[in-house]
Structures are given as structure tokens and as C-alpha cells.
Amino acid sequence: GAVVSQHPSWVICKSGTSVKIECRSLDFQATTMFWYRQFPKQSLMLMATSNEGSKATYEQGVEKDKFLINHASLTLSTLTVTSAHPEDSSFYICSAQEGNVGEQYFGPGTRLTVT
Amino acid sequence: QKEVEQNSGPLSVPEGAIASLNCTYSDRGSQSFFWYRQYSGKSPELIMSIYSNGDKEDGRFTAQLNKASQYVSLLIRDSQPSDSATYLCAVNPLDNYGQNFVFGPGTRLSVLP
Numbered sequence: 001g002a003v004v005s006q007h008p009s010w011v012i013c014k015s016g017t018s019v020k021i022e023c024r025s026l027d028f029q030a031t032t033m034f035w036y037r038q039f040p041k042q043s044l045m046l047m048a049t050s051n052e053g054s055k056a057t058y059e060q061g062v063e064k065d066k067f068l069i070n071h072a073s074l075t076l077s078t079l080t081v082t083s084a085h086p087e088d089s090s091f092y093i094c095s096a097q098e099g100n101v102g103e104q105y106f107g108p109g110t111r112l113t114v115t
Numbered sequence: 116q117k118e119v120e121q122n123s124g125p126l127s128v129p130e131g132a133i134a135s136l137n138c139t140y141s142d143r144g145s146q147s148f149f150w151y152r153q154y155s156g157k158s159p160e161l162i163m164s165i166y167s168n169g170d171k172e173d174g175r176f177t178a179q180l181n182k183a184s185q186y187v188s189l190l191i192r193d194s195q196p197s198d199s200a201t202y203l204c205a206v207n208p209l210d211n212y213g214q215n216f217v218f219g220p221g222t223r224l225s226v227l228p
Binding site for chain 1: 149151159215216218221
């Protein structure tokens with residue numbers, strides 16, 4: 001149980017384009033989903049927390065107009081990186097939580113490369 | 116600012132030994148504690164969760180929690196080279212209006228054959 005999928009697993013895009021990443025909880029209802037970013041050899045960095053049906057809460061320093069998050073249902077959240085630049089190249093990982101306490105289950109991550 | 120601290124390592128142990136990973140946290144009101152394993156280039160994977168003081172065992176893994184000392188640890192018995200990874204400690208302060216999970220920076224474990 002507690003499986004979270006992400007799509008795509010990797011993507012290469014050109015600078016200035018937008019990329020959408022999907023995160024799905026496959027066998028449970030995720031009231032809360034999280035989006036993280038991780039650069040090579042660095043720690044996980046929380047970008048934003050989203051609750052189903054409401055606006056995401058962004059961490060300090062994360063541009064909400066650049067990283068659009070939609071948590072439209074209890075099993076799906078999307079992250080759209082708008083007008084991507086090479087510095088946005090990173091490993092983006094989502095996680096899902098049933099309720100707002102308890103374990104977070106991570107998706108396999110999406111590796112984004114912006115050329 | 117709620118904080119979770121871990122020794123970044125690397126912690127090197129020989130194959131078959133016990134690896135001991137430690138974590139301290141600042142929020143005394145924290146109620147839920149988790150250990151994740153992250154292999155290089157992969158996303159974190161939940162290993163253990165612990166909610167009560169004492170020990171919790173699952174196979175070769177034992178989580179230990181001491182809320183009075185604000186300390187949680189993970190013991191890995193009979194360490195294998197496949198256990199080589201970064202181990203992340205996470206704390207849920209149960210502050211519904213603030214941070215949900217706080218992750219430590221991780222301890223890199225290397226199990227030497």
C-alpha cells in the first residue's frame with residue numbers, strides 16, 4: 001500500500017517553456033501533498049504544501065507564480081514550472097499524506113533538465 | 116524555528132556490524148517521528164515511524180525514541196552494503212498552522228564489505 005507515482009520521471013525542455021509534473025496517490029486519499037526540490041548532494045528542500053481544494057502554501061523564497069501547484073482531487077497534484085530556466089534544473093519530488101499527520105509517502109521523483 | 120539535527124557523516128561501518136544513526140529535535144511538542152532512507156539519485160523511502168517512547172523493531176531496524184531528551188535514533192543490525200544510503204530523520208510537530216514535517220539534513224551511511 002501507500003504508493004505514490006510521478007510523471008514524467010525525467011524531462012528535458014528548452015529555456016522559456018513550461019513543464020507540468022503530475023503526482024498521484026494510487027491507493028489512498030491524499031489530503032495533503034508536498035513538493036520538494038533537491039539539488040545534487042544537497043538536502044531536500046520543501047517548496048510548497050497543498051491541501052485538496054485549497055491554494056498551496058509556499059515556502060519562503062519559492063515564487064508561487066513560477067511554480068504553479070494545483071491539488072484538484074484527493075489523488076492528484078500537479079506542479080507546473082513556468083518559463084523554465086537552466087537554474088530550475090533539479091530533482092523534483094512529491095509526497096502525499098493521508099490527513100495532516102502521519103507518514104509522508106514519496107513519489108519516485110522527476111528529473112528536470114532545462115537547456 | 117523548529118529544527119532537526121543529524122550528524123552528516125559519512126558514518127562508515129563494516130559489514131555485519133550495527134550502525135547507529137542519531138537525531139535530535141528542538142520542538143518538545145513533537146509527536147511523530149520517522150526515518151527515511153534515500154539512495155543516491157532516488158527519492159526517500161519510509162523505513163520506520165515511531166510515536167511512543169521506547170523501542171520499535173522491524174526486521175533489522177530498531178527505532179528508539181526518548182521524548183524527554185528530544186532524541187530519536189535508528190539502529191541497523193547486521194549492516195549490509197545495500198544499506199549504504201543517506202538516512203533522513205523527520206519530525207512532525209503537529210502544528211497544523213505551521214510546518215508539517217521537518218527533515219534533518221541526513222546522515223550518509225557507508226557499509227564496507
